[in-house]
Amino acid sequence: MTEPTVALLRDAGLLSGEPGALYREWIRWTLASGLTPEQVPGRARDEGVTAGTFEPLAARTVWRGPDGRPYVRVDDARRARELARLAELLNGGRPSLSDPRRDRNTWSYTGLFGLNAGDAGTAVRRGALVATPEGTMMAAAGRRALRAVPNPVDWFAARGGTTWGEIYLVNGSHDDPAEVLRTTVESGGRPPGSGAPSLARLLRHERIHSEQWARYGYVRFIWEYVIRHDPRKPCEHPLEREAGLADGGYRC
Template sequence: MTEPTVALLRDAGVLDGEADEWYREWIRWTLAAGHTPAEVVGIARDEGVTATTFAPLAGRTVWRGPDDRPYVRIDDARRAGELARLTELLNGGRPSRSEQRRRRNRWSYTGLFGLNRGDAGTAVKRGALVATPEGTMITAAGRRALRAVPNPVDWFSARGGTTWGEIYVVNGSFDEPADVLRTAIESGRRPPGSGAPSLARLLRHERVHSEQWARYGYARFIWEYVIRHDPRKPCEHPLEREAGLADGGYRC
């Protein structure tokens, strides 16, 4: 259905120019999400998709899951938000509907848990950062600068990892953080330490936590998650229950 949809988009005046492979892939995943070709035309208008929309992906490292879904490595912190949005769109998502969440979680692109410099900022310095099909990001930290000094990730991530705003931070320090993420993506398996059934289900669970961060705001989320409710009892925790206990790997 890809080529007939390309023709339909062109006839509707939405596509002006050559449809490259990224554009065609966007059509494939949008159709796979259950949309008709006519609906794809409407989505292209709503999301502002043009022949050049996916140009920023050219030359970037893309890892693919077992289902061939693309994950885009972020090697320039200044473009993290843009690449996260494009990756969601490419995978058939509707980033215009999640833009408010990204705006409310904009603090996660700066500061200790944000993207100050390099791949992933201070907390995960020398780490690796990847945009996911959910429109969120996943990161793994590099090895500690000094063996005796804990990585900040060790202080602020629990169990297998913790979501801060838009970023799921894999707990721990790694000699080759990019390999950790690439292996999880290409195998479809959960990253180290997580009890989730698969990476896809983990990311779905963590996206809900990103939505909770946006809904409550920074201070209120921490209050709700850590103080008002006991994080040591995830099966009774309303925020974990909302995110999906099974997706998060909790056995209750």
């Protein structure tokens, strides 16, 4: 259905010339999201998609899940939000609808859990980061600076990991964090330490946590998650129940 959709985009005045491979891939994933070819020009118009939209991804490292879905490695903190947004769009998502969430979670890109040269700030120094189809990011920490001192991520991530704003932090310290992310993405399995049934379902669960961070704000989310409710009882925790217990790997 790609070629008929390309023709419709041309007829609508939204495409001129020959579309690149990533533009065609955007069409395929947008159709896979449930749209008909006739609806794709409207989506392109709403999201501002042009033939050059995906050019920033051309030189980027792209890892693919078993279903072929693209995940974009983030190696430049200054472009993290842009790459996360493009990864969501390329996968047939609607980043214009999730931009308000990113606006509310803007602290994710700065500060303790913010980005620094591709790492997730102090908490994941020497780590690696990848933009996911959900429009959020997944990070893995590098090795500990000192053998006897825990990596800061180990203080803030529990079980298989924890979401802080827009960043899902895989638990633990890793000699090769980029390889941890790559193998997790390409296998489609759960990250180290997680009990989730699959990476796709886990990221859906964690994206809802990102929405909760945006809804409550930094201070109130911590109050709701850690103080008002007991995080040691996830099956009774309203924020975990909202995010989907099964998707998060909780067996209740």
